[in-house]
Structures are given as structure tokens and as C-alpha cells.
Amino acid sequence: MRIGKVAEGAGVSVRALRYYEEQGLVVADRSPSGHRRYPESAVERVRFIQLLYSAGLSSKAILQVLPFLDTLVATPRMTQRLKDERDRIRTQIDDLTRAHDRLEELIGLATESATSPATCSTSLDAAT
Amino acid sequence: MRIGKVAEGAGVSVRALRYYEEQGLVVADRSPSGHRRYPESAVERVRFIQLLYSAGLSSKAILQVLPFLDTLVATPRMTQRLKDERDRIRTQIDDLTRAHDRLEELIGLATESATSPATCSTSLDAAT
DNA sequence: CTTGATCCTCACGTCGACGTGAGGTTTTAG
DNA sequence: CTAAAACCTCACGTCGACGTGAGGATCAAG
Missing domain, CATH: 1.10.1660.10 (Multidrug-efflux Transporter Regulator; Chain: A; Domain 2)
Structure with a gap:
């Protein structure tokens, strides 16, 4: 190829x-x-x-887990590497989820103030 | 401060x-x-x-959604921005989840081959 | 008054995963 | 045979979120 x-x-x-x-x-x-x-x-x-x-993952990190794909033999060091990266990804998912939820919340506020314009007509009442 | x-x-x-x-x-x-x-x-x-x-998010992207925090007034453009970023984060979470599951799978294989060392006992088992 | 901690403004350095020519060879289709 | 398409090797450019001095002013405490 x-x-x-x-x-x-x-x-x-x-x-x-x-x-x-x-x-x-x-x-x-x-x-x-x-x-x-x-x-x-x-x-x-x-x-x-x-x-x-x-x-x-960085190139170097990938390089350290890829040999496993070829040989299907994992050294303890390699297994640890896999677990470390998995954990890192987990916490990153958690971070992203928090950000996602926060944005959802804001979107809710935005569309709310857009659909019910009566409440924000006079001043700043829907503030904070 | x-x-x-x-x-x-x-x-x-x-x-x-x-x-x-x-x-x-x-x-x-x-x-x-x-x-x-x-x-x-x-x-x-x-x-x-x-x-x-x-x-x-980049600085520029953040800059475009931050004003909403201050004013709590969202222009349609801003709301769209919020939704776009939320969607981007969603797909990124999906990507990460796929990677996570794939790594889990590999970790399973790794520990499996480690716990049943009978099959690979003679050659390279305790390497490094 | 002095000294150490904190603050200021430039302004260059970094790192990683490529993009992007430049200039040249090889392959493939007609 | 020829031209276009695909391939090659340098090698510099990019972009973003800061790090890291350099060189100097300011602040809080004794």
C-alpha cells in the first residue's frame, strides 16, 4: 500500500x-x-x-503503549502506562462534563431570558 | 485585591x-x-x-461568551456560540469515552496475560 | 531607613503536531 | 514518449497559553 x-x-x-x-x-x-x-x-x-x-496523548506516550498492540505482551511498566492514561482521560472527561453542565446552565438562562422578556423588561431583576 | x-x-x-x-x-x-x-x-x-x-476553548471563544456572565443578556449570536461550544464538548467527551473504553479493553488483555502466565511462561514473561 | 516581598513592563523562549513550500525523482495513464 | 500525479527529502513556519528572565519601581514591616 x-x-x-x-x-x-x-x-x-x-x-x-x-x-x-x-x-x-x-x-x-x-x-x-x-x-x-x-x-x-x-x-x-x-x-x-x-x-x-x-x-x-503525546507521541511519546503513544510510543510507549503501541508496542503492546504488536506483541500483546505488556510489561508492568506498560500496563501502568495504560492505566495512567486511562485515569488521565477519566479526569479529563470529568472536567469536560463540568464545563458542559455549566454551559447548559448558561444556555438555560439565555433562552429563558429570551423566551420570557417580560421579567427583564424594566431593569436588572433577573440578575445574579 | x-x-x-x-x-x-x-x-x-x-x-x-x-x-x-x-x-x-x-x-x-x-x-x-x-x-x-x-x-x-x-x-x-x-x-x-x-x-x-x-x-x-480558546481565548477568543471565551471572550465571546464571557460578556454574558456580566450582563446576563445573551444576543442570539452569543447563545449560538454557547450551544456550539457545548456541542463541541459533547463530541469531545464521546471521543474521550471511546479512547477510554479502548484503553480499558487493552488493560484487560494486559492483566489477563499477566494473571495467566502459563501460556507465555517460557520466553519473555517477567521481562524488564 | 532599609530590606525583602510583591508588583510593573517589555520581550524572547517553549512545545507539539503537523502545514507548507522548494526542488527533485518516480510512477502511471494515455 | 510525455505529462500529470504521486512520491521523496530537507527545513522553516505556525499557533496558543503561558514560562522565564531582565531591569526596575513599590509596598509592608521593623
Whole structure:
């Protein structure tokens, strides 16, 4: 598989794939002329990498958990890494949920003051 | 209130507060000598700003929803902004949840292969 | 008055995941 | 054979939320 097809299949840019290789996240062998050749499995792998990136993991963090995907053998260090990242994601979800709820609350106030304009007609009564 | 106390109270750096002011997120009047003076309410305001930052909003996005906190009057544009950000946060929570579940799955595999070492006993089991 | 803590304004440094040419080779379709 | 499309390797640019001095003024306490 050539780089363009992998990029298309995984929904990332060609540049991104080269960057991933530079970071050691994907390996590609080369054609005699120097063009990268990927196995079909690369698409799924890249999608997983994207998932982790979008979850806020850094290249280095991803690099430390990816070997597990290949070997399915986890060192204690790797397992710990997985758990750490999971916990980090958990707390981030909690943060986001709080922000979400706060925004909902504000949206409620906004639409309320929009639908019942009578209460805010005179001055600032709906304040605080 | 002086900047140091606000920083301490809100759990951010002094530099961050100056940056927020530069971005128009907080206003502070000045003492005759030029030192910033904040109202007590600044602490809560900064906490809210932090909440939005941690939810992935940019300074510009925050700047567009903050006026609502002050006036409690939402223009349609502002309300839409609030809803857009809420939706963005929702999808981000979904992404994170997917990543979280995927990691859980992997952790399951990892601890499983660790608790039943019979299958991989001979070669690399206690590695590192 | 003095000293240490706190404050001020520039203004450059950082870090990470790519974007974006520049300049050149290779592959593919006709 | 030719032209377009796809690929290659440098290597600098980006963006945002601050960190980090430099160099100096101000404040609170003794």
C-alpha cells in the first residue's frame, strides 16, 4: 500500500504519516526507489493512533503503549502506562462534563431570558 | 485585591492573570502607582475561565461568551456560540469515552496475560 | 531607613503536531 | 514518449497559553 492510500483510508494527511514514522509510531519498508510501502493493517493502526492523539496523548506516550498492540505482551511498566492514561482521560472527561453542565446552565438562562422578556423588561431583576 | 492573592485564590499564575487581561478576559483597575486591583469576584471569574480553557476553548471563544456572565443578556449570536461550544464538548467527551473504553479493553488483555502466565511462561514473561 | 516581598513592563523562549513550500525523482495513464 | 500525479527529502513556519528572565519601581514591616 502506498502512502496516499493509507492517508486516505485513515483520514489523515500524508505529512502526518511521515511524521508518525519519524516518531516511530509506524514503520514502513521502502520500494527500491525509496517510496514507502505499508501493510494493509497500517490503516487501522493509524486510526488507533489518531484516537489516542485526540484523547490528548503525546507521541511519546503513544510510543510507549503501541508496542503492546504488536506483541500483546505488556510489561508492568506498560500496563501502568495504560492505566495512567486511562485515569488521565477519566479526569479529563470529568472536567469536560463540568464545563458542559455549566454551559447548559448558561444556555438555560439565555433562552429563558429570551423566551420570557417580560421579567427583564424594566431593569436588572433577573440578575445574579 | 492584589494580583498575587487572586492568583493564589484561583489557582493560576500571576503571569496567567496578566495574560488574561491582555486577552480582555478580566479587567482590573490600577492603583495610583500602576498596580492592578481586582474585585473579590475576580477569583470566581478566573476559575470559570480556567474551566473553559480546560474544556478546550480558546481565548477568543471565551471572550465571546464571557460578556454574558456580566450582563446576563445573551444576543442570539452569543447563545449560538454557547450551544456550539457545548456541542463541541459533547463530541469531545464521546471521543474521550471511546479512547477510554479502548484503553480499558487493552488493560484487560494486559492483566489477563499477566494473571495467566502459563501460556507465555517460557520466553519473555517477567521481562524488564 | 532599609530590606525583602510583591508588583510593573517589555520581550524572547517553549512545545507539539503537523502545514507548507522548494526542488527533485518516480510512477502511471494515455 | 510525455505529462500529470504521486512520491521523496530537507527545513522553516505556525499557533496558543503561558514560562522565564531582565531591569526596575513599590509596598509592608521593623
